[in-house]
Amino acid sequence: MKSWRIAARTTMFAALVALLTACGAGGNGGGSNGGSSSGSGGKDSLPSVELLNVSYDPTRELYEAYNQLFADYWLKEKGQKVTIKQSHGGSGKQARSVIDGLEADVVTLALGYDIDAIADAGLISPDWQSKFDLNSSPYTSTIVFLVREGNPKNILDWNDLIRDDVEVITPNPKTSGGARWNYLAAWGYALRQNGGDEEAARAFMKELFRHVPVLDSGARGATTTFVERQIGDVLLAWENEAFLALKEFGEDKFDIVTPSLSILAEPPVAVVDKVVDKRGTREVAEAYLGYLYSEEAQKVIAENFYRPTHPAVAEQYRDRFVEVEFLTIDNDFGSWREAQEKHFADGGYFDQIYQPGS
Amino acid sequence: MKGSGKASVLPGFGLSLGFTVLYLSLIVIIPLASVLIKTAGMSFSEFWAAVTNARVLAAYKISFLTALLAAAVNVVFGLLVAWVLVRYRFPGKRLVDSIVDLPFALPTAVAGIALTSIYAPTGWIGSLFEPLGIKIAYTPIGITIALIFIGLPFVVRTVQPVLQDLDQDVEEAAVMLGAYRWRTFRKVILPELAAPLMTGFALAFARGIGEYGSVVFISGNMPMKTEIAPLLIMTKLEQFDYEGATAIALVMLIISFALLLVINYMQWRYSRRLKTG
Amino acid sequence: MAGAIHAELRDAASDRPAHATESRGVRIALIAVALLFLGLIIVLPLISVIVEALSQGWRVYVASITEKDALSALRLTLLTAAIAVPLNTLFGVAAAWAIAKFDFRGKNVLVTLIDLPFAVSPVISGLIFVLLFGAQGLLGPWLAAHDVKIIFALPGIVLATIFVTFPFVARELIPLMQAQGVEEEEAAATLGAKGWRIFWRVTLPNIKWGLLYGVILCNARAMGEFGAVSVVSGHIRGQTNTLPLHVEILYNEYQFTASFAVASLLALLALVTLVVKAIVEWKSGQRRTDTEGGAG
Numbered sequence: 001m002k003s004w005r006i007a008a009r010t011t012m013f014a015a016l017v018a019l020l021t022a023c024g025a026g027g028n029g030g031g032s033n034g035g036s037s038s039g040s041g042g043k044d045s046l047p048s049v050e051l052l053n054v055s056y057d058p059t060r061e062l063y064e065a066y067n068q069l070f071a072d073y074w075l076k077e078k079g080q081k082v083t084i085k086q087s088h089g090g091s092g093k094q095a096r097s098v099i100d101g102l103e104a105d106v107v108t109l110a111l112g113y114d115i116d117a118i119a120d121a122g123l124i125s126p127d128w129q130s131k132f133d134l135n136s137s138p139y140t141s142t143i144v145f146l147v148r149e150g151n152p153k154n155i156l157d158w159n160d161l162i163r164d165d166v167e168v169i170t171p172n173p174k175t176s177g178g179a180r181w182n183y184l185a186a187w188g189y190a191l192r193q194n195g196g197d198e199e200a201a202r203a204f205m206k207e208l209f210r211h212v213p214v215l216d217s218g219a220r221g222a223t224t225t226f227v228e229r230q231i232g233d234v235l236l237a238w239e240n241e242a243f244l245a246l247k248e249f250g251e252d253k254f255d256i257v258t259p260s261l262s263i264l265a266e267p268p269v270a271v272v273d274k275v276v277d278k279r280g281t282r283e284v285a286e287a288y289l290g291y292l293y294s295e296e297a298q299k300v301i302a303e304n305f306y307r308p309t310h311p312a313v314a315e316q317y318r319d320r321f322v323e324v325e326f327l328t329i330d331n332d333f334g335s336w337r338e339a340q341e342k343h344f345a346d347g348g349y350f351d352q353i354y355q356p357g358s
Numbered sequence: 359m360k361g362s363g364k365a366s367v368l369p370g371f372g373l374s375l376g377f378t379v380l381y382l383s384l385i386v387i388i389p390l391a392s393v394l395i396k397t398a399g400m401s402f403s404e405f406w407a408a409v410t411n412a413r414v415l416a417a418y419k420i421s422f423l424t425a426l427l428a429a430a431v432n433v434v435f436g437l438l439v440a441w442v443l444v445r446y447r448f449p450g451k452r453l454v455d456s457i458v459d460l461p462f463a464l465p466t467a468v469a470g471i472a473l474t475s476i477y478a479p480t481g482w483i484g485s486l487f488e489p490l491g492i493k494i495a496y497t498p499i500g501i502t503i504a505l506i507f508i509g510l511p512f513v514v515r516t517v518q519p520v521l522q523d524l525d526q527d528v529e530e531a532a533v534m535l536g537a538y539r540w541r542t543f544r545k546v547i548l549p550e551l552a553a554p555l556m557t558g559f560a561l562a563f564a565r566g567i568g569e570y571g572s573v574v575f576i577s578g579n580m581p582m583k584t585e586i587a588p589l590l591i592m593t594k595l596e597q598f599d600y601e602g603a604t605a606i607a608l609v610m611l612i613i614s615f616a617l618l619l620v621i622n623y624m625q626w627r628y629s630r631r632l633k634t635g
Numbered sequence: 636m637a638g639a640i641h642a643e644l645r646d647a648a649s650d651r652p653a654h655a656t657e658s659r660g661v662r663i664a665l666i667a668v669a670l671l672f673l674g675l676i677i678v679l680p681l682i683s684v685i686v687e688a689l690s691q692g693w694r695v696y697v698a699s700i701t702e703k704d705a706l707s708a709l710r711l712t713l714l715t716a717a718i719a720v721p722l723n724t725l726f727g728v729a730a731a732w733a734i735a736k737f738d739f740r741g742k743n744v745l746v747t748l749i750d751l752p753f754a755v756s757p758v759i760s761g762l763i764f765v766l767l768f769g770a771q772g773l774l775g776p777w778l779a780a781h782d783v784k785i786i787f788a789l790p791g792i793v794l795a796t797i798f799v800t801f802p803f804v805a806r807e808l809i810p811l812m813q814a815q816g817v818e819e820e821e822a823a824a825t826l827g828a829k830g831w832r833i834f835w836r837v838t839l840p841n842i843k844w845g846l847l848y849g850v851i852l853c854n855a856r857a858m859g860e861f862g863a864v865s866v867v868s869g870h871i872r873g874q875t876n877t878l879p880l881h882v883e884i885l886y887n888e889y890q891f892t893a894s895f896a897v898a899s900l901l902a903l904l905a906l907v908t909l910v911v912k913a914i915v916e917w918k919s920g921q922r923r924t925d926t927e928g929g930a931g
Contacts, residue, residue: 052871060888087870088884092596099598101770101779102787102869117598121771172579175596214496214578217589220887228891229478231496248889346411346599354581355412368736368820369830375733378745381726385797386752389763392773396766435672442669446662454670456909460677462852463905465859465879466757468898471886472680475687482683483675507676539657568756571861571879588758588862595762595866604766607759614754618747626743 048081049284054104056091056177056267057220058241062304063108069300070291074284082284090218091177098123098272105276105285108269110177112329113336115270128270137266138292139306142324143178143185145257146226146235146242153233157259158189161234162207169232170212171222173343173350177267178219180344182236185263187343188327192261206353227254238265239321243305264326393611396604408605413581414590418609421587424498425566428505429513429559435506436513436558437551443514444521458514461507466571473504474575496578501586504572509562516558517551524550553628557621564617568610684902687895699885699893700900707873708881709900714789715877716857719796723853727804728846732834735812736820746809752801760798761866764791787869792877795863800853807849808842815841844919848912855908859901 055063067084074082087094087102091110098104099121107124109115112135118124129136147155153166161168171179186208187201194200214231216222219241226235227245234257237245242256269289276282291297298310302317333339343349397405408414442448443455461469477484477494484494494500529546570588578584587610594603657665689696699705730749734742752760766772768785778785785791819841823833839846861879868875876884878901885894 057887085874086872088872088887089870090596092598093592096595096598097787097869099769099771100765100786101768101775101784102871103784172581172593175593212580215580217574217579217593218887224886224889225496228480229474229495230480231478244889344597346597346602351413351581367824368817368833369824370732370834371737371739374729375737375739378726378730378733381729382745382748385794385801386748389767389794389798390751390755392763392766393759395773435669438665439669439673442666446666448666452913454673456913457673457677459909459912460681460905463855463859463908464681465861465882465898465901465905467861467879467882468684468859468901469680471882471894471898472683476679476683482679503676507680510676564754568754568759570756570758571865588756591756591758591762592866600766600771603762607756607762610756610759614756615747615751618750618754622743622747622750 046078046080048083049281050083050085051105051281051285051288052085052087052103053106053108053288054087054094054098054102055108056094056110057088057218058178058238058244059108059267060086060088061244062240062301062306065300065304066292066297069297070288073291073296074287078284080284082288084288090175092175103275103279104272105279105281106269106271106289108267108289110265110267111180111336112266112268113180113340114177115268116337118270118272123272123274124270125273129268131271132269132289133293134309135266136268136270136289138269138289138309139267139298139301140309141239141265141267141306142262142326143181143236143259143265144239144242144262145259146237146245147233147255147257149253149255151255151257155234155257158186158261159193161186162204162211166211166234167213167232168208168211168234168236169214169216169222169226170236171219172215172217175217176219176222178238178241179222179236180339181238181263181265183343183350184329184333184339185259185261185327186236188263188332189259189261202349202352205349209353239307240305258322258324260325262324262326264328266329390611393604393608396600397608400601400605404601405605408602409609413585414587414606416582417585417587417590420498420501420584421567424501424586425505425563425569428502428509428566429563431502431506432509432513432562433555433559436510436562437517437555439510440514440517440521444518458511460511461509462511466508466569467575469507470504470572470575473500473507473572477503477576495576496580496584498584500576500578501573501584504576505562505566505569508569508572509566512561512565513555513558516554516561520551520554553624557624557628560617560621560624564614564621567613681902684895684898687891688899690895691892695892696896696899699890699896702893704873704876705878705881705893705897708876708878708897711789711792711874711876712858712878715793715796716854718793719800719857720850720854722797723800724804724846724850726801727806727808727849727853730805731808731812731842732838734809735815736817749802749805752798753806757799757860757862758866760863761795764794764798764867786867787871787875789875791867792864792875795867796857796860799860799863800857803853803856804846804849807845807852811842811845812838844915848915848919851908851911851915855905858904 053063053067063084063086067086071082071084074080087097087104089097091114095107095109095114095117098107098118107115107118112129115124115128119126119128125131132138145155147153153160153163155161155166160166170182173179173183183205187205190201190204191198194204214222214225216225219238222235223237223241223245225231227249235242235245239256242254246254246256269292271282271285271289273282276285292301293310295310295313298308298313299316302308302313302320305320307321308314308317327333329336329339341348400408439458443451443458474481474495476482477500479485479488479493479495481495487494492499494503524547529542568588570586570592573586574589577586577589579589587606591603591606591610594600594606688699730745733739734746765786767774768778768791769775770779770786772786785794819837820833823837828836858877859879860877861883864877865880865883868877868880870876870880870884872884878897882894882898882901885891885897
C-alpha cells in the first residue's frame with residue numbers, strides 16, 4: 001500500500017514538475033530575447049538584440065528584404081547585431097495578438113484603426129501617429145484591379161464591377177485591412193458618382209458585394225482564390241499585391257487596371273511603447289522604423305511595389321506607379337475611427353449589405 | 359461484472375480520482391469557465407443580441423445543416439464501409455481498414471488545403487463538375503464534403519465492433535424462418551446497429567459543428583451563405599469584440615455539452631442492454 | 636469516440652455460411668461502392684498532397700522541408716507533442732483506473748467532462764486560454780507583473796494542445812479496462828500484492844496495446860492541431876510556428892509547393908501513425924486469440 005502511494009505521488013509530482021518546467025522554459029524562451037547572447041566578439045560590441053515586428057499579410061517580402069538592410073546598417077552604425085523576428089497575419093488579428101500580450105517591439109499594420117486599438121489598450125501612446133513623419137506612414141499604396149490577361153471582360157472602372165457578367169474577388173472587410181481599403185475606395189467612387197447621395201452609394205455597395213462569390217478572411221487568401229483557383233474576373237487588391245502576383249505567377253497571366261479614382265492607403269507603423277520600455281529596446285526599435293524613411297530603405301520599398309514617400313526615390317520609380325486621383329481617409333472619411341464606426345462595426349453599413357430583405 | 363464499489367479491495371481510488379479531477383479542473387474546467395466569466399460581464403440583453411443577430415443565426419444554421427448532412431451521409435457510407443470490412447474478404451482489406459483512420463491522423467489544415475485544391479473549379483474533381491454548372495468548393499457542398507472527411511471514422515469505428523460481435527445465431531434463425539437477406543438486414547441486423555449508428559452520428563455531428571481548420575479553406579466564408587460559426591468567433595476576435603466572440607462560444611459550448619450527454623446516455627443505455635440481454 | 640473502439644478484424648466472412656451472406660454480385664457491388672467512397676473522400680486528398688509536394692521535383696521538395704523555418708517548426712511540433720502526450724497519457728491511465736475499477740457517484744458526468752474537449756470547437760479551445768492568460772485576460776495582469784509568458788509562447792501552445800488531445804488516451808482505456816473487470820487485480824490484491832505492483836504486473840500487460848493505441852492517436856492529433864494552436868501562437872516565424880501553422884504560412888506566401896511539401900511531412904506522420912496502429916491491432920488481436928485459445 002505504502003509503496004504504491006509513494007510511487008504514485010512521485011509520478012504525480014514529476015508530472016507537475018514537468019508541466020511547470022515546460023511553462024517556465026517556454027516563458028524564458030519567449031521572454032529573454034531582450035539582451036541574450038553577446039555579439040560576434042568585436043572590441044566594443046554591444047550585446048546582440050532581437051526585435052519582433054508584428055505586421056500584416058502582404059508585407060512579408062518587403063520586411064524580409066528590409067530587415068537585412070537594417071541589420072547591416074545597425075551593425076555598421078552601432079556595432080550591434082540585431083535580429084528581427086517577423087509575425088504576419090490579418091491586420092486585425094495581429095493587433096489583437098499584440099493587445100493580448102504578443103510582445104511586439106514594433107507594429108507595421110494595414111491601417112491606423114488597428115494601431116488605435118492597441119493604443120486604446122494602453123500599449124502605445126495615443127499620439128503615436130505624430131511620432132514619425134507623414135502620419136507615421138513611411139510608404140503608401142493604393143487599390144487597383146487585377147484582371148485576367150488581356151482583360152477579357154473589359155473592366156476599366158468601378159462601375160464595370162457591377163455588370164451582370166462580372167465576378168469580383170475581395171476579402172472580408174470585417175477581418176482584412178486591405179478589404180477595408182477596397183470597400184472605402186468603392187464607396188468613395190459611388191458617392192462621387194451619385195453626387196454624395198448615400199442611399200445610392202449603399203445600393204451600389206450592395207450590388208457590388210452581390211458579385212462577390214468568395215469572401216476570404218485575408219488579402220492573401222483572396223489572391224490565392226483569384227490566382228490559383230481561377231475564380232472571379234477581377235481581384236480588388238493592394239497595388240503591391242497585384243504587382244507581386246504578376247511577379248510570382250507571370251506577367252502573361254494577369255493585367256493590372258488602375259481605376260479612375262482610388263484611395264491613398266497609408267499603412268502606418270508604430271513603436272509599442274510598453275514593450276520597448278520593458279525590454280529596453282526603444283532606441284533600436286525607433287531607429288528601425290525611422291530608417292524606413294531613408295533613401296536606401298525607400299528603394300527596397302519601391303522594389304517591393306509599395307509607393308515610396310522619399311521624393312528622390314519616388315521620382316526614380318515614377319514609371320512603375322500610375323498617377324491616379326486619390327481619396328484619403330482624413331479628407332474623405334474624417335478618420336479611421338469614424339469610417340470603422342459607420343461602415344465596419346457590427347450593424348454598420350457592411351453588415352446591412354448582408355441583412356436579408358434590406 | 360464490474361467492481362462492487364465500496365467494498366473494493368483495490369488501492370489507489372482516492373489518488374487516481376483525485377489526480378483525474380485535479381488535472382481535469384486545471385486543463386478543462388477552469389479554462390472553460392473563463393468563457394462563462396467573460397459572458398457574465400454582459401447584460402442578458404447584450405448577450406441575447408450578440409447570439410441572435412441575423413448573421414450569427416445564419417452561421418449556426420450553416421454549421422448545423424452541413425454537419426447534419428455530413429453526419430447523415432457518414433451514417434450511410436460509414437455503415438457500408440464497416441459492413442464491407444467486417445463481412446467480406448477482398449484484397450487489400452487491411453490497408454483499407456487502416457485508411458479509414460486517416461482523417462483522425464491528418465492535420466485538419468492539410469485536409470482543408472488538399473480538399474480545396476481538389477474540389478475548386480480548377481481541381482481534379484471540381485473541374486469535372488464545373489461544366490455542369492455545379493460548384494463544390496466555396497459552397498455549402500464543399501463544407502459538407504470537408505465534414506464528411508472529418509466525421510467518417512467516427513461512424514465506421516463505432517459500428518464496426520458491434521457488427522463483429524453481432525450474434526450470428528439470430529441471423530441464422532431469421533434465415534431458417536425463411537426471411538430474405540434484405541429483410542433479415544432490416545428486421546434483425548439494423549435494430550442491433552441502431553444504437554452505435556446513432557452514437558457515430560452524434561459524434562460526427564458534434565465534431566462537424568465545431569470544425570474549423572479543414573472548413574475555413576473550402577467554405578468561401580460568405581456571410582449568411584457559407585460562413586460557419588467558428589469562423590464568426592474568429593471574426594469577432596479580430597474586431598476586438600471579445601464579448602461577442604465568447605457569447606457565441608458559450609452557445610456552442612452548451613450545444614457540445616448537451617450532445618455529449620446524449621451520446622454518453624445512449625452508450626450507457628446500450629451497454630446496460632447488452633448486460634441484461 | 637475517437638478510438639474508443641478498437642476493431643481487430645476477425646474474418647467473419649470465412650466462416651459465414653452461404654445463406655447468411657449476400658450473393659457474389661451484391662458483395663462485389665457493395666465493396667466497389669465502399670472503396671469508391673473511401674477513394675474520393677479520403678485517399679484522393681492524400682494523393683493530391685503528395686502530387687503537389689513533388690510537382691517541382693525532389694530537389695525542391697528536400698529544400699522545402701530542410702529550410703530553416705520548417706525545421707524550427709518541426710522542432711516546436713515535436714517538443715509540444717513530447718510534453719503534451721506523456722501528460723495526457725498519465726492522466727488517461729489515472730482516469731481510466733478510477734472510472735473503470737471503482738463505482739462512485741457522478742461517474743457519468745465525469746466521463747462527459749473528459750469528452751468535452753473533443754466536442755469543443757478548436758477555435759474555442761484556443762480562445763479560452765487567451766481569455767485566461769492573455770494580457771486582457773483574467774490572469775493576464777498577474778502574469779505580466781511576474782514576467783511569465785504563456786500565450787504566444789511554448790506554454791500556451793502546449794496547453795492548447797493538451798486541451799485538444801485531452802480525451803484520447805482516457806477514452807481508449809476506459810472501455811478496455813471496464814471490459815476487463817477487476818477480478819485479476821482483486822485476485823492479486825488478495826494474494827497480497829501492493830498497488831503499484833498490481834498495476835505494473837496485472838493491469839498494464841492487459842491494457843498495453845490499448846494504451847499504445849491511445850497514445851498514437853493522441854500524438855497524431857497533438858502534432859496536427861491547427862485551429863486551437865493558431866489562436867494562441869502569435870505566428871512568430873522560427874519561434875512559435877508549429878508545422879501545421881507553417882503549412883498555412885507557406886500557402887499564404889504563394890509557396891504552394893513548399894506548403895504541400897511540409898504538409899506531406901504531416902501526411903507521412905499520419906501514415907506512420909496508421910501503420911503503427913495496424914501493427915498494434917495485429918499484435919493485440921494475436922494476443923487475444925492466444926489467450927482465447929489458451930482458455931478454450
